[in-house]
Amino acid sequence: MRFPALQSRNFVIFTAGNFSAMNALWINRVVIGWLGWELTGLASWVGFLSFLLFAPTFISSPLFGVILDRVDLRRAAIVSQTVVIAAVTALLVFYVTGLLTIWLLGLVALVIGVTSSADRTVRFVLVPLVVDKAALANAVAIHGISFNTARLIGPAVGGLLIAAIGTGVTILLNVLMILPFLAVLFVIRLSDREKPKAERQPFFREMLDGARYAAGHPVIRQAMLLSALYSITIRGILEILPAVADGEFHRGASGLGQMLAASGAGALVAAVLIALRRPGASERGITPAAYISIAAGIVGAVALGATDNWLVAMATVFVLGFSATANGIDLQTSVQLALSDSYRSRVMSLWIVLVIGGAAMNAIALGFLADLFGMPGTLIGAGIACAILCGIGIFGLRRRAAASP
Numbered sequence: 001m002r003f004p005a006l007q008s009r010n011f012v013i014f015t016a017g018n019f020s021a022m023n024a025l026w027i028n029r030v031v032i033g034w035l036g037w038e039l040t041g042l043a044s045w046v047g048f049l050s051f052l053l054f055a056p057t058f059i060s061s062p063l064f065g066v067i068l069d070r071v072d073l074r075r076a077a078i079v080s081q082t083v084v085i086a087a088v089t090a091l092l093v094f095y096v097t098g099l100l101t102i103w104l105l106g107l108v109a110l111v112i113g114v115t116s117s118a119d120r121t122v123r124f125v126l127v128p129l130v131v132d133k134a135a136l137a138n139a140v141a142i143h144g145i146s147f148n149t150a151r152l153i154g155p156a157v158g159g160l161l162i163a164a165i166g167t168g169v170t171i172l173l174n175v176l177m178i179l180p181f182l183a184v185l186f187v188i189r190l191s192d193r194e195k196p197k198a199e200r201q202p203f204f205r206e207m208l209d210g211a212r213y214a215a216g217h218p219v220i221r222q223a224m225l226l227s228a229l230y231s232i233t234i235r236g237i238l239e240i241l242p243a244v245a246d247g248e249f250h251r252g253a254s255g256l257g258q259m260l261a262a263s264g265a266g267a268l269v270a271a272v273l274i275a276l277r278r279p280g281a282s283e284r285g286i287t288p289a290a291y292i293s294i295a296a297g298i299v300g301a302v303a304l305g306a307t308d309n310w311l312v313a314m315a316t317v318f319v320l321g322f323s324a325t326a327n328g329i330d331l332q333t334s335v336q337l338a339l340s341d342s343y344r345s346r347v348m349s350l351w352i353v354l355v356i357g358g359a360a361m362n363a364i365a366l367g368f369l370a371d372l373f374g375m376p377g378t379l380i381g382a383g384i385a386c387a388i389l390c391g392i393g394i395f396g397l398r399r400r401a402a403a404s405p
Contacts (some may be wrong), residue, residue: 005139010189011131017184018123019146021081024177025116026154027161028088029053030260031170032109033242034162034253035095039102043243043375047367050239052109053116054360060117062353066207068121068345074190077126080119081182085175087111092171120356123147124336124348129190140336145271145329155238156264159257210346219338220347222286222397223331226294228354229393230327233386234297235355236362237304237320237379238263243367248375249310262314266321274329290330294390297323298383305379328355 005011029050036049068076091108094100124143131139161170214220237244241263245256274289300319307313335351336344362382369378 005131005135005142008131008135008139011135011139011142013184014126014130014188015142015146017181018143019150021178021181022123022147022150023154023157024088024174025084025112026150027158027170027177028091028112028174029239030155030158030242030256031162031167031174032091032105033239034159034256035100035105035167036102037242037246039100039105043240043247043367043370044364045102045367046240046243047236047364047370049106049109050236050367051360051364052106053113054239054356054363056110056113056117060114062207062211062346062349066210066346068118068125068349073122073126073129074185076118077122077185078182080115080122081178081185083115084112084119085178085182087115088171088174088178092168092175095171096168117352117356120352121345121349124352125345126190127336128344130188140333145274147328147332149267149271149325151267151325151328153264153267155241156257156260156262159253159260161257163252163254163257207346210343211350213343214347214350217338219286220335223290223334224351224354225393225397226286226290226390227327227331227351228358229389230294230297230386231355231358232362233382233389234294234301234320234362235324235359236364236366237301237382238317238324239359239363240366240370241317243370244304244313244375247370248308249313251310255310259314259317262317263321263324266318266323267325270322270325271329274326286334287330290327290334291394293323293327293330294386297327298387298390301383301386302380305376305381305383 032049032053033046036045039045087108091100091105094104094108127139127143128136158170161173214224241259242256245251245259246253249255251258270293296319300316300323304313304316304320307316332351332355335347339347366378366382369381
């Protein structure tokens with residue numbers, strides 16, 4: 001069978017609930033960005049709200065990585081989903097009562113950001129526990145496709161929903177879409193995790209040990225470096241599309257929905273192509289497709305900054321969505337396949353720091369730079385920066401590999 005993991009009813013139930021909840025969170029991300037734009041009209045605030053949603057990953061995700069290696073994962077997942085539901089419900093109440101301010105919006109974004117920094121790691125670590133080991137490689141690939149597709153399709157759906165049914169109903173749908181995953185967490189079967197080969201060390205020593213393991217493993221090191229360089233230069237562009245769609249092209253919420261739909265279409269195409277290319281995720285190491293996706297992102301960023309034509313802009317956003325998803329799936333799968341259970345939580349939390357945290361830093365930087373120097377020059381500069389940094393990184397990795405005995 002092309003997708004052996006889908007023969008597991010347990011994995012199918014987990015994936016369906018997880019995909020619904022992930023889409024809800026990404027819809028909420030675009031809702032918060034759009035509300036920030038409506039309340040202030042500043043790209044810097046849109047970038048700052050994205051920063052609040054994702055920046056806690058820098059501080060809390062490595063800590064949660066160690067904690068999750070020690071606690072009951074089902075219980076941790078239930079707690080994190082409950083907190084997210086409460087935060088999104090609070091946003092709905094603030095909005096419908098007219099009490100919402102940019103500061104309350106920022107507070108909601110921060111609560112969701114801190115909780116999500118644990119929740120993302122929980123999802124990655126649960127995957128090997130809901131499927132047989134024989135289908136693990138395929139399950140990792142499917143989860144990567146699900147995660148990265150939701151990351152692009154969710155915001156696209158969010159933009160279209162805001163334009164079609166309004167912000168308040170869209171927030172309500174967010175809550176309803178998270179609930180199925182909470183129910184799934186009570187019924188799925190989880191296998192036992194591998195026991196640590198050595199006794200537990202002090203908390204921060206274990207966290208450092210995970211970082212050393214990632215830095216010392218050639219495949220993980222390469223995947224993380226490339227993920228980080230892409231995230232701090234290109235990935236954040238997709239977080240400030242409200243400012244691009246309305247600030248540059250004056251298309252309002254409907255234009256934002258169209259632009260996010262274009263990025264979601266690019267994500268879907270990337271996911272389908274990857275599923276066909278590596279159905280069993282048997283390729284190990286960094287694949288050539290990862291380098292191609294970086295090049296596509298560079299072209300998309302420069303082209304988006306250089307054009308004033310709406311159709312061309314839509315095409316470039318499609319390329320950016322394709323690039324971000326293809327890059328994320330390929331590199332995340334490379335990391336997952338290189339890991340053992342004893343290091344999975346700690347190392348995947350670090351990967352999330354680099355990808356999600358890097359995108360948060362990129363978004364806030366792009367927002368402020370766009371307010372100071374204009375959006376076109378900022379986007380072109382992001383593409384050039386990615387080309388230079390990734391070129392240096394790839395050259396350095398190859399030199400180190402050639403020098404190794």
